[in-house]
Ligand code: HEM
């Protein structure tokens with residue numbers, strides 16, 4: 001008896017409907033806060049790689065808060081546009097707009113508040129370039145990807161991914177006010193990582209996407225083609241991830257990026273070779289989860305490499 005209880009999934013008590021806790025939880029989900037946390041982390045790394053970050057700490061802090069708020073606004077815009085789609089997918093039907101716990105006008109007000117705060121903070125404490133790049137991120141994801149690309153082309157996320165790739169550059173410009181090669185390479189890295197991040201999820205959610213008439217690649221071109229593309233983008237990610245090692249002559253980062261990228265490619269190849277069954281769906285889920293850990297690891301490695309150089313360890 002005790003054994004079966006210990007094996008049971010841990011179920012957290014749900015907040016009372018209509019309670020303040022439920023509202024906070026809904027606002028958190030509407031802003032896609034978990035995705036935004038990784039966006040903010042990549043922006044923070046962009047800032048810490050820039051020269052003299054600490055002497056520009058107000059701009060650095062404002063940059064992170066601005067990206068968090070603007071990224072959150074993008075997430076809310078996305079859910080304002082597609083409550084009908086969210087209702088039809090198992091993964092998303094519990095979202096607050098999709099199931100009616102929050103109304104459309106409430107969500108619009110929430111998005112406006114987040115966006116106004118982001119614009120004010122970035123305008124006061126950072127610089128025009130950072131503000132423009134951040135606006136491009138929000139509009140690119142919340143409007144261009146959600147409204148136009150997602151419902152019309154299977155290559156939606158390749159171009160939509162550009163918006164989510166911008167944070168390291170935004171972090172860098174918040175501190176320096178200028179573009180530079182290293183953060184542009186980091187944008188390229190997230191750009192090529194995004195399809196290898198998303199398509200494994202699209203594979204195991206393909207039936208939901210088909211039912212909702214969203215032309216994701218596994219729906220329009222099939223699972224085999226999508227798995228080939230995941231391998232190609234994982235390889236591209238591996239290749240682009242080596243550029244910062246060469247630019248910075250940073251062999252600590254280089255070794256970690258080489259190992260993690262190789263693992264990414266091996267997992268993508270394994271997915272490609274599997275029979276199309278429930279085990280493959282489970283493995284695609286693992287690859288999706290791995291893609292998130294991968295990006296976190298790679299960006300942590302960039303910091304480790306810089307710290308090692310700063311403290312004269314290499
Ligand atoms: C257009 C590009 C992208 C697409 C289409 C995409 C798609 C997705 C989807 C569908 C999910 C599942 C979300 C859910 O179940 O609520 C997800 C989760 C996630 N994505 Fe992405 N993503 C993109 C870009 C990014 C970027 C650029 C980052 C960070 C740098 C990122 C980080 C994450 C994280 C951390 C999660 C896990 C969220 C959780 O655990 O709830 N994604 N992504």
Ligand SMILES: CC(C)=CCC/C(C)=C/CC/C(C)=C/COP(=O)(O)OP(=O)(O)O
Pocket residue numbers: 032035036039067070071072074075078092134135137138141142150163164166167
């Ligand atoms: C300011 C700035 C840099 C903004 C970044 C924009 C941003 C929040 C990018 C993340 C992309 C994302 C969560 C995609 C989810 O895809 P989806 O919307 O198709 O997934 P869903 O089916 O879960 O809604």
